[in-house]
Amino acid sequence: MKPFWFLIVALVCFSATAQEEQTQTVQGIVQNDADDKVLENVNIVNLNQVIGTVSERDGSFEIPAKVNDTLYFSYLGFKSIRVRVTNDLLKFGEIKVKMTELGIALEEVVIRPVELTGYLEIDAKIIPVYDDYRYAIAGLDRGYEGGSQQPGAVGKVLSAIFNPADFLYNVFGKRPKQMRKLRQMKADDNIRNLLQSKFDRETLMAVLQLERNDLDMILNNCNYSDQFIRTANDLQILDAISECYEEYKVLNRE
Template identity: 55%
Template sequence: MRYLLILFLSLTTVNSYSQDSTATVLPTKVKGTIISSSTDEPLSDVNIVNLNQVKGVATDENGAFEITAKANDTLHLSYLGYKSLKVRVTNDWLKFGNTEIAMTEMALALEEVTVNQLQLTGYLEVDMKQIPIQTNNQYRISGLPGRSYEGGKTNIATKILGAIFNPADFLYNMFGKKPNEMHKLKKMKEDDEIRNQLAQRFDREMLLVLLQVNKFDLDEIVNQCNYSKDFINTANDLQILDAISECYEEYKVIQRSKERKSGKKKDKA
């Protein structure tokens, strides 16, 4: 009888522990609704990215979204004409479900642009000197072998500096110190929703947030990867992503080659 009592108490304890464990399991997705703070109307097509898991979604016509997340993940919300937000995922949000998030409109100030027209004289020799001459370079489009795009200008000073300054060293300083960000780079390329969002953007905001670099460093990375200023200024965010990704893969090949050569020298010594 005593053995039966011990068995019963053991089963009760296990069952109770199992129920407690099940009760603490939180869902792996959060739901929310994005509205305008000025009109209280839902905002559709708001870009939402989980910066930790590198997953992206967009709100539907009712401003609603659902995204994979866990406690302490950070969601980045961005929408044209509105101030971007970073929202931390909490246990309460995971537990109690849908939450409403208000985004604030942002005033956009257009910078004054001065257009300098060519003052043609009618003399070919004089007028030809006023027309900028560019040397165009072609670059590959990711996923389209044999195709190329983008024409940019280079000059002799850039080529000389490029020969003196080793781009691989610069890329090592940028990429080598940010392994987590480079891992995110790969995940960004695999997420169709993020790629679709980047293909429509030119502000670099999402790239800066995900890669944890500033605008200057991002431009310098692409520049050192032998892309022109014209490309940097006109490419959409997806093209910039693919350019950096391709450059990073080439950098890894160079580094592996250096390591093999260094290993062979040590063996000979």
């Protein structure tokens, strides 16, 4: 009889484990912690499954998740928070997520428009020129942004071209888990829409488990200029890193 009971216990344990690992739907409402008012268009990302969504007008949201997944909530002017998915959370039904507003004193920004005269010779001198060059080499299907015209820019580009596999391995070789999420992020429309409107790199850092200086280092080593790194939105940063990583994977296979 002992083998029989052992089999029953094993099947029960296996069933419980399977239920824990099964993807379910987390439902809830996002509120302002100060006054309990609902928050619309809060960005919610499952960091483990790389799935995104936004809260509705009534603050409600639904997102697929499994036990031990982490949900990342971000909203302009509020402190971003992470919520760990537990068995109790899934069984509880609708959850309430309360976000704390940030008190930020914004500095005055003066925008000076470019006033054109209508005379080409004069206006050509007024319009600002950005000296960020992307070097192209015959036979290659892409360019390399070396930054402003500096003595070391061309040398940096050439080192990436003549030793591409070794060069890019130093950038991506030690981050296989993080980089595998790049394709998932690009494939999710909700995440792409979120990143297109953001410039703080917060969501990128949360999903890829990287620090801000790690992102800057990757972009620098992939020959993107300081101007691009400073001004690009998060979606442009994602596409830039992804393009460089895809190049690394091709070269690494060869």
